[in-house]
Amino acid sequence: MTPQPHELDSFRKDVAAWLAEHRPADPGFLLPQSFMEVSTDQQLDFLREWQHKVWSAGYLGMAWPRAYGGGGVDPAFQSIADQEMRRAGVPICFNVIGLGWAGPLINDIGTEEEKSKYLKGILSAEDIWCQGFSEPDHGSDLGAAQTRAVRDGDAYVINGSKIWTTMGNYARYMILLARTNPEAPRKYDGLSFFLAPMQVPGIETRPIRKLTGEYGFTETFFTDARIPQACRMGDEGDGWKIAMKTLQYERGAEAGAAGGLAFVRVSVDDMIDELRDVSRDGRPMLEEPLLRDQLVGLIMEEKAMALGDRRSAIAPLTTDYPFSLPLSNKLRWTEYSRRLRQFAVGAQGAAGSFYVGDDAARQGGFWQRAYLNSFSATIGGGTSQIQANIIAEHVLGLPK
Structure with a gap:
């Protein structure tokens, strides 16, 4: 049912009042201007606590299903909550790759098991997500990805590297694009998509220092890293199709994000x-x-x-x-x-x-x-x- 104007007006006042009461004080250290600048454990702990507080108050993931930690209400309510967060100038909700890309993807095409396993942790900030698409030697040619995923019984063995992995050093999971069939007639057909755990032997991350002196990005190396076969999303060879759908969320061309501020927005x-x-x-x-x-x-x-x-x-x-x-x-x-x-x-x-x-x-x-x-x-x-x-x-x- 479409919410009525008076409902939205009342909700806006509630959000504004909550933000006025709970807006965190200046922590005394530099906060990231976006999710791409989380550089220290101190910043991470502060932002994780803030996102959990926003979610616990009901102002994050409002349109996601209740069964998976969301609010189950019309997306208009989340839009208002986001507008008020922007107006109040509160900190960002830092888990953007989960909130804006992985989460909407799982919500849309994931299995019930995947939804139950992953979505609530994204909202609560318990589970940080990163993205394993770009590679050092292939620039913007995503279809040429060479990180290999070789099936070995009920697992895949991953070898290769990814670059510009935002918060890779803090992440629990990665949306990973890897090549499962190097002999496929078209390069796009040999790719598969994984919801991959990061805390397994054989995965190493190295922070990348930026021009600003901050970090936020890492390079990620896979050396015989074993991940369960159940981490694959869709069938082998579906990776390109799923990655393109993910990029629709990342580029703002498709709705479904959980909300919250990804950037300190200025006008x-x-x-x-x-x-x-x-x-x-x-x-x-x-x-x-x-x-x-x-x-x-x-x-x-x-x-x-x-x-x-x-x-x-x-x-x-x-x-x-x-x-x-x-x-x-x-x-x-x-x-x-x-x-x-x-x-x-x-x-x-x-x-x-x-x-x-x-x-x-x-x-x-x-x-x-x-x-x-x-x-x-x-x-x-x-x-x-x-x-x-x-x-x-x-x-x-x-x-x-």
Whole structure:
């Protein structure tokens, strides 16, 4: 049953009141701006406790089935909870690969056993998930993955490596794409998909230090690692099809995520507030005509994307290119976010060269850190160039 407006209004007030009461105090250390920057046990413990608190209050996984730890209510309630979390500026719900990719996939095509085993732990933050798709030697060519999974009785023996494994060093499970049939006529047909345990002999993770000095990513090595045959999702050779479905969630083209904040979101209004007292040659910088023109462009772009998201849910308004908005969502938002943060740093003038830890850094170096971290999102889930190819081929019908 579709919720009534008065129900949603009442729920919004309840969420706002709960967040006002339970919003955690500043922990005294730097918190990640996204799930891709969880670098320390201290950060992890803080964020794990916060996500568990949000879930326990009923504000996470609201549309997932009650039988598996969810709320079993209309997705509109989760949208409101997310909006209020964003408005309140609370910490992220860090287990994003579980909440946003693995969980929706299991909810959609998993067996009852898989749902019972995995979903509740994702919501409660007990079980952290990571993703084993990209490999060091194959860049964005996911179909060329060479990590091997060889059947040996009731187990698979895994050998190979994966790269950019977000929170791989903390994860209990991995969504893993591995090659089970190297002789398949098409490279895509030889891949299989696994819900693989990470705490088994033969799996090693090595953190990767980023430009910001933070971590969050790892490289993962498999050396004769044995995982149960029951970890395979679907049949052998179904891996490519299941991986593509997973990427639909990752790219925001398909609904089903549990909710919560994956990023510290900032808007053009936030940036304007930050720049109001910045002067150049004795005049407020926001009065400069060229800068104002650029700023209006960013305002228009942000508003257009917000309206586009609403439009995508109204079928008669998308008949020309039905999948254009969902398929372009990841490219549009990540590139806009990168440019917004770059603009904010540049508009600070010489102060833009200061970073986190510098006493003279504006807002503690927030925008500088946000800009450098924004590149991660333009790469994960397929680079911006890959996203442009997807739009060209699947929306515009252009040849490969």
